[in-house]
Amino acid sequence: MENSDKHTELEQENRRLRERLALLEAQLLLRKASRNKLVLVLLRTFTGKSLYSSVTQLVDEVAERRLERETIKKVLYATLRRVTRVGAVMLLVALGPLVLAGLQTYYLKKQNEKLDIQNKRIEQQTYLQEAERRSSLVFLFDNVLNKVDEELRMNPGRRALSPQLVGRIVALTKALKPYRFLEGDSITAEMSSPERGQVLLSLLASKLSKSTYDQIFLLADFSYTTLQHVNLDGAYLRNINLSHAVLESVSLTGADLRNANLEGAQLRGARVLATGGSARPASFDFANFHKAILNNCDFSGSSFDYTNFTRAQLHLVSFRNAFFNQARLVELQADTLDFGGATLLNTNLSLLEKDAGTTTVFHWPDIHLDTATYRQIRQLPLRALPVLDTAQREFRIKRDTFYVGDTSQPIVVEDSVELFRTRQ
Numbered sequence: 001m002e003n004s005d006k007h008t009e010l011e012q013e014n015r016r017l018r019e020r021l022a023l024l025e026a027q028l029l030l031r032k033a034s035r036n037k038l039v040l041v042l043l044r045t046f047t048g049k050s051l052y053s054s055v056t057q058l059v060d061e062v063a064e065r066r067l068e069r070e071t072i073k074k075v076l077y078a079t080l081r082r083v084t085r086v087g088a089v090m091l092l093v094a095l096g097p098l099v100l101a102g103l104q105t106y107y108l109k110k111q112n113e114k115l116d117i118q119n120k121r122i123e124q125q126t127y128l129q130e131a132e133r134r135s136s137l138v139f140l141f142d143n144v145l146n147k148v149d150e151e152l153r154m155n156p157g158r159r160a161l162s163p164q165l166v167g168r169i170v171a172l173t174k175a176l177k178p179y180r181f182l183e184g185d186s187i188t189a190e191m192s193s194p195e196r197g198q199v200l201l202s203l204l205a206s207k208l209s210k211s212t213y214d215q216i217f218l219l220a221d222f223s224y225t226t227l228q229h230v231n232l233d234g235a236y237l238r239n240i241n242l243s244h245a246v247l248e249s250v251s252l253t254g255a256d257l258r259n260a261n262l263e264g265a266q267l268r269g270a271r272v273l274a275t276g277g278s279a280r281p282a283s284f285d286f287a288n289f290h291k292a293i294l295n296n297c298d299f300s301g302s303s304f305d306y307t308n309f310t311r312a313q314l315h316l317v318s319f320r321n322a323f324f325n326q327a328r329l330v331e332l333q334a335d336t337l338d339f340g341g342a343t344l345l346n347t348n349l350s351l352l353e354k355d356a357g358t359t360t361v362f363h364w365p366d367i368h369l370d371t372a373t374y375r376q377i378r379q380l381p382l383r384a385l386p387v388l389d390t391a392q393r394e395f396r397i398k399r400d401t402f403y404v405g406d407t408s409q410p411i412v413v414e415d416s417v418e419l420f421r422t423r424q
Contacts, residue, residue: 054078137175141195144168145202152206159209166212170219173199178224178244192246196225204235214239243288258285258305262292270297281322311352336361344369345417349376368394368419386422393420 054074061067147165161169176199178191200222203213217240225245234254241261249269272282281301293313300320307327314334321341330350340363347369351360364386369377374388 137172137195140172140175141199144172148202148206159207160212161208163215166215166219169199169203169216170221173220173222190244190246191224192226193224194226196222197227200225200227201230204232210236210238213237217241252282255282257287258283260284260287263288263290264292265289266293266295267297268293268295270294270299272299272302334360334362336363338363339367340365342367343419344373345419346370347373347376349373349380351380364422367422369422370417370419374420374422389421393418 054071055078058067058071058075061071144165147168148161151161151165152159173196176193176195178193178196180189180191203216213236217238221241223241223243223245225242227245227250228248229250231251232255233251235252235256237255237257237260239259240257242265243261244264245262245266247265247267247270249271250267251271253272255272281303282299283303284299284307285303285305287304287307289307289309289312291311291313292309294315294317295313296316298318299322300318301322302319303323304319304327305323305325307324309327309329309332311331312329312333314332314337316336317334318338319342320338322339323343324347325345327344327347330348331352332350333352344367360382362380362382362384364377364384367386374386378385
């Protein structure tokens with residue numbers, strides 16, 4: 001009895017195991033069929049319906065040994081078509097990131113441009129705030145001019161100002177510092193001070209005494225001054241500091257600029273009309289034109305005693321009938337200079353190396369010069385050089401006056417200078 005029960009249990013266990021094994025085999029077959037179906041779908045998707053059917057037909061015909069030429073054509077055509085289509089799709093997939101990167105770069109560039117514009121506007125706002133602060137000094141400027149008018153009214157004959165007022169004028173010029181301002185829609189490249197130019201014009205229009213001008217110009221700061229289209233004929237500007245000033249279309253006939261500092265100044269269209277019986281040339285004795293820019297200027301008949309033009313830029317400048325003594329015109333950037341009728345004594349002349357022998361044109365008709373200056377001119381790399389006319393020469397007396405110690409009488413030194421005329 002017990003053996004029969006155990007046998008029955010074993011059969012039931014065996015049946016359960018077979019059922020489980022059959023279920024596992026069915027699941028395995030199902031997975032395998034699903035995998036094959038997926039591979040088949042991927043293969044059809046990748047190869048395409050036409051390629052798949054043509055390859056299937058080719059395999060069937062090979063198996064049946066009845067291969068036809070038309071079947072091979074279909075396979076080749078379907079293959080080329082599919083490869084081309086897949087290549088196009090792959091190209092589009094590859095270009096996708098590149099297009100996205102290009103768009104990202106474009107928008108970043110636009111964003112950077114907007115940031116640059118924003119930074120530019122911030123910079124403009126900063127300079128405008130500085131300009132507004134400068135404009136707040138207009139009240140002080142007006143007050144000083146009113147004081148000048150009051151003192152001149154009290155004593156119109158002297159035309160002199162008190163030391164206190166001179167000190168206030170000096171302080172005003174130093175307070176009116178140069179700045180950049182908005183011109184159009186952009187900030188000017190160079191700093192300038194139009195207010196200093198207004199102060200200078202007001203002082204010159206007041207017709208003060210020379211001693212008062214000497215006190216002001218020795219201490220005041222008129223650098224970076226802007227003066228455009230003004231008349232400075234006969235102006236007394238000795239010892240003035242006009243470094244880096246912008247003097248455009250300024251008339252300087254009869255102006256006295258001895259010992260004036262014009263370093264880095266820009267003179268465009270400046271004129272000295274030394275013609276006529278009453279006209280007087282300008283004096284630039286001991287003036288400093290170091291790195292100054294002179295464009296289309298006429299300094300005819302002017303005096304240039306010990307004047308420094310080192311590294312100046314001279315373009316279309318006329319020095320006709322001018323007088324040069326111990327002047328330094330060295331390392332010039334120059335073209336088209338006219339020295340007709342000028343007198344040159346002990347003058348140093350040289351061109352900047354990079355500009356030597358390019359388009360520089362000097363006109364030397366009928367000039368008077370000594371042999372030292374002539375040797376300097378002959379060393380210039382110019383196409384046309386003056387020729388010394390030894391038959392036409394003259395002697396001039398060169399006079400220097402100076403004081404020694406506490407002597408009340410000046411010491412006068414005279415020297416004879418031999419001058420020659422030239423022909424070009």
